[in-house]
Amino acid sequence: MLRKVTFQNKANARRHPALLVVIFIGGIMLFAYAMHLFQQGLQPQSAEQVAANKLDPSLEAAVSAIAAKFICACGNCGDKSLDVCTCPNASKEREMIRHSLKAGQRPEQIIATINDLYGGLKSEFNIK
Ligand SMILES: [Zn+2]
Numbered sequence: 001m002l003r004k005v006t007f008q009n010k011a012n013a014r015r016h017p018a019l020l021v022v023i024f025i026g027g028i029m030l031f032a033y034a035m036h037l038f039q040q041g042l043q044p045q046s047a048e049q050v051a052a053n054k055l056d057p058s059l060e061a062a063v064s065a066i067a068a069k070f071i072c073a074c075g076n077c078g079d080k081s082l083d084v085c086t087c088p089n090a091s092k093e094r095e096m097i098r099h100s101l102k103a104g105q106r107p108e109q110i111i112a113t114i115n116d117l118y119g120g121l122k123s124e125f126n127i128k
Pocket of ligand 1: 074075077080085086088089090
């Protein structure tokens, strides 16, 4: 008996126009939310950017100053400067610079090490 009543309520609800409107609006809101998530996904923050945001800005400035002396060594970026290249290779090199700075190495040491490992030191900064 009870089961039958419940079933009838559902059946009635399914035909109820107000409920259809609610479902329709709910669907639109879900769609808008999905689009919002999708648009956020279009501008992903790389792990490096997220990490960099938590770091000391003066350290990041020092990393950029050193990276700016190099051309990205990956060979696929059209000789972009290492401080602006967004490829994983550039990210790895900058991470190495960051790590070396934190370890207390002097910029000249780091520049020499990066140049030995990856090359790409811009000619105007060439150490000879
Ligand atoms: Zn690159």
